[in-house]
Amino acid sequence: MRSSGRPTMVDVAAAAGVSLKTVSRVINDHPNVDRAMTDRVNDAVARLGYHRNAVAASLRSGSRDTIGFVSADLANTVYMQIAAAMSSVAVGRGHQVVIASSEEDPAAERRLALDFCQRRVGGLVLVPTSSDHSYLAPEVAHGTPVVFLDRPGHGIPADSVLIDNRGGARAAVGELLGEGHRRIAMLLDSADIFTMAERRDGALEAFALAGRRPDPDLAVMGLHTPTAAREAMDRLLDSSDPPTAVFCGNNRATIGALQAILPRDAEVAVTGFDDFEMSELLPRRVRIVAYDVTELGALAATILLDRIAEGAPADGGTRYVPTRLVDRGGRA
Template sequence: MRKTGRPTMIDVAADAGVSLKTVSRVVNGEPNVDPAMATRVLDAVARLGYHRNALAASLRSGNRDTIGFIAADLSNTFYMAIAAAVSSIAARERMHLVMASSEEDAALERTLALDLCQRQVGGLIVVPTADDHSYLQREVELGTPVVFLDRPASGIPADAILLDNRGGARAAVAELLAAGHRRIAVLLDSPAIFTMVQRREGVHEAFTDAGLELDPVLVIDGLHTPKAARDAMERLLDAETAPTAVFCANNRITIGALEAVLPRGVEIAISGFDDFELSRLLPRRIRIVDYDIADLGARAAETLLRRGADPATGTHTHLVPTRLVDRGGMR
């Protein structure tokens, strides 16, 4: 019974009675192939209707010309800035960048990653959402390098480029405590996200180091959009004992908190993780846990290129440092 579906080089090799290597050499136009064998291969190609996959051929010959980047949420400017940095490295190497977004959905992440591998991209940079990445083990063994960005992989040894999430959050909250604040609100995204776990731990470390305890009533998570953060901040401001400071665990949360605070003109110290567009134009001063976002993306791309060139080397994790900076204060 003839196999249905698009014919492969394996089908061509079986039909022509030659090795897979011979088929590869013929369809890729390599020289010094026996003319009789070449004729048998080309006849089989015509008979089966085989179409050469130009991208796959380029990857097999070592010309890896496409990088796949799976972000967690492309509506967040953080990931767009990462993509710009990766694209710059790709352009330098005369490569292309293909982008996709998992929308923080583990099943979608898996589908996107395996689809890109099936399309035989030269490598993957993944911001992971899934809690098990063993599904990529076979792809890595077949030669597709994978680098995880912003969050580590699980279930598979892999390179990871991460921020010092815990240290950055600890420094921001320690600064608020040193300024005399005790009622510090903490606004976070989903507790299932690695960066949120790390930043929450950094907050607790700052309180522990100061010999103080964080009021759990002031900790609100699951804030995935600026609107959700704004609503949470408004509830806190309307409480009988409002916080005197707030730590926002990402840029979208900071934007939402500002939407609640600025119209009221209330005096509350604001510190947030991740910079964002127009932060310098804010009418009041805030503190930001900042870092070199271009370096984050560039390191991921460079690590992917090195992994592709030398897959036998051991995996490693690189931690990108953070710093506290002033934003806003425009009058």
């Protein structure tokens, strides 16, 4: 007798007095099953409230109605919002989304992507961590479409959906320069990450367009966590000539910068890339380079599902989701 938990096929087999194989054959509508056996299994299913796990079954047997999403870091809420948008589009078109995270590890990305392909998913949406995706070439050649999201991939024909990182950063830093700021700090993650390199280059373009050169002592790279950004901002504020403004390369850097600035009530204008939860409740005005995260995920899912439905090869095109500067926080 089951003591607790969701009923399983083993429980159904025990309740019906049949083998596990018989339960599997009945649940999967296998032909040539004895009618009496079928009735016993169906009766046990009804009594126990058993529900077949369709997603798990499709992953075991392979299904083009399932698409895989390999994220780079599910600790980042942006990727969870993207996954939700993808799922909404996919479910509306009769598909399921299965999610995994590479944790910014190229080896893990390769392993997860190939595992999805081995399970015969209909297609992949991939946030690239690796610099070479030719390992997916045999899968693409056999008809598995791939869409690169947030960062471009390399080595295979695939569609890409990106943010206008360069344009957003250029507009943000250009606005700070236009407001008269001359000492603008930049807090960025590793330039090995495509999005961060693009945002850095966009910021440098803004300086060049204004006929200015940034102070290299005010640019700090490799800040992966809010704590690292806070410590970097603290050092800059303690310097003999602190910045009057800061451009943060992502939401984690913005949070860290604010952790250093707010307790001191320092007069530093803050502009950051990526919105974040409850930013509107901040006690002071912060400018955010925002974009429609839902559009990003929905566009990637739509392109992939169209490729699956049409059986058409990728055109290798890149679609950009635009950015805009918005205000967050500030006392009324």
